[in-house]
Amino acid sequence: MAxxxxxxxxxxxxxxxxxxxxxxxxxxxxxxxFSVSHTTRKPRPGEENGKDYHYVxxxxxxxxxxxxxFIESAEFSxxxxxxxxxxxQAVQARNLICVLDVDMQGVKSIKRTDLNPLYVSVQPPSxxxxxxxxxxxxxxxxxxxxxxxxxxxxxxxxxxxxxxxDAVIINDEVDVAYEILKxxxxxxxxxxxxxxxx
Ligand SMILES: Nc1nc2c(ncn2[C@@H]2O[C@H](COP(=O)(O)OP(=O)(O)O)[C@@H](O)[C@H]2O)c(=O)[nH]1
Ligand SMILES: Nc1ncnc2c1ncn2[C@@H]1O[C@H](COP(=O)(O)OP(=O)(O)O)[C@@H](O)[C@H]1O
Numbered sequence: 001m002a003x004x005x006x007x008x009x010x011x012x013x014x015x016x017x018x019x020x021x022x023x024x025x026x027x028x029x030x031x032x033x034f035s036v037s038h039t040t041r042k043p044r045p046g047e048e049n050g051k052d053y054h055y056v057x058x059x060x061x062x063x064x065x066x067x068x069x070f071i072e073s074a075e076f077s078x079x080x081x082x083x084x085x086x087x088x089q090a091v092q093a094r095n096l097i098c099v100l101d102v103d104m105q106g107v108k109s110i111k112r113t114d115l116n117p118l119y120v121s122v123q124p125p126s127x128x129x130x131x132x133x134x135x136x137x138x139x140x141x142x143x144x145x146x147x148x149x150x151x152x153x154x155x156x157x158x159x160x161x162x163x164x165x166d167a168v169i170i171n172d173e174v175d176v177a178y179e180i181l182k183x184x185x186x187x188x189x190x191x192x193x194x195x196x197x198x
Contacts, residue, residue, distance in 0.1 A: 004188040004195075006088070006098040006115055007032070010107050011122035011159075012152030013077070014134035016171040017101050020122060023178050024099070024185075031192045033096030035087045038064070041079035044139050054084075072102070072109035077147040081106070088115070095195075097188055104155050107164070120184060121165040123156065125172045 009017050025032055038054045040061055049055050056064075061080050065073050073082030083100055091098040100117070102110065107119060124130035130152055134145055159168070167184035171177040182189075 004097045004191045006035075006100065006117035007185060007188070008100045008102060008107060008110055008117045008119050009122060010102055010104060010119070010155075010165075012124060012130060012155045013148040014130050014137065014152070015122040015124045016133075016174065016177065017122050019174060020169075020171070020178055020181055021099060021101060024181065028189065030196075031097060031189055032099050033091035033094055035083055035091055035098050035100045037081055037083055037087065037101070038070075038073075039079055039081045041081075054087075071113060071115070072106050074103055074105035074109070076103050076105070077144060077151060083110075095192075097185075097192060103151070104158055118167070118185070118188065119165045120181065121159050121168045122177070123159065123168060123170050124152075125170055127152065127156075129172075 009021060011017055021034065025034055036050060036052070036054055038056050038061055040056060040058045043049065043052070043055050047053065058080060061073070061082065064070060064084065065082065069084050069086065070082045071085055071088060073080060081103065083102065083106065088098050088100070100106070100110070110117065124133065127149070131149060134140060134148060140148065159165070167180070169177050169180050169184070
């Protein structure tokens with residue numbers, strides 16, 4: 001049997017990716033490991049360098065990309081984001097299923113690599129709900145919020161492309177969405193449990 005596949009989570013900003021991932025990483029500690037991306041955006045209150053992201057300057061990030069240290073990188077809402085080879089290797093070295101949280105550009109880039117992950121899209125029930133959740137989160141300026149809402153519209157259009165994702169989860173009730181996520185990942189979770197027993 002082939003080993004477990006990495007998991008790429010994507011979807012509009014505010015759809016609930018982090019919320020669902022945090023639940024998953026907590027319940028399945030020792031099964032999943034998070035690929036810590038690099039970003040040039042500033043940390044939000046409560047976020048930790050090296051845990052949520054590696055926070056770097058644009059010059060540092062550009063230098064690392066030029067050095068070939070990244071699997072993919074993208075510009076999102078005025079900041080750079082990217083997955084380093086080291087971030088994925090750190091998780092895989094621990095025999096964990098590597099979970100990545102990336103935007104649509106990241107999905108397109110990763111599809112051109114040999115990572116062969118499962119692609120999971122998290123979508124909000126509607127644009128109105130998305131806007132309310134983003135506003136209630138209180139992490140964004142009005143300008144950043146508008147950029148995210150614009151990117152969300154584009155994301156939701158592209159996401160309609162058939163065959164792009166292995167699973168599409170509408171995050172209405174969070175507990176229901178989480179159960180659907182676990183169902184989508186059940187086979188990979190089983191593979192890890194079997195190989196840990198061997
Ligand atoms: N391509 C790419 N996108 C990323 C990466 N890390 C995070 N993102 C995406 O960048 C976007 C903004 O993330 P963030 O600033 O944390 O805001 P949030 O999604 O509103 O919580 C989201 O769509 C993330 O999925 C990465 O390494 N590569
Ligand atoms: N099903 C849900 N119902 C209500 N609020 C939610 C739900 N899922 C997430 N949220 C809230 O919506 C906001 C955006 O979720 P978050 O996980 O930060 O999204 P993302 O990581 O996709 O940007 C957060 O404040 C979160 O607590």
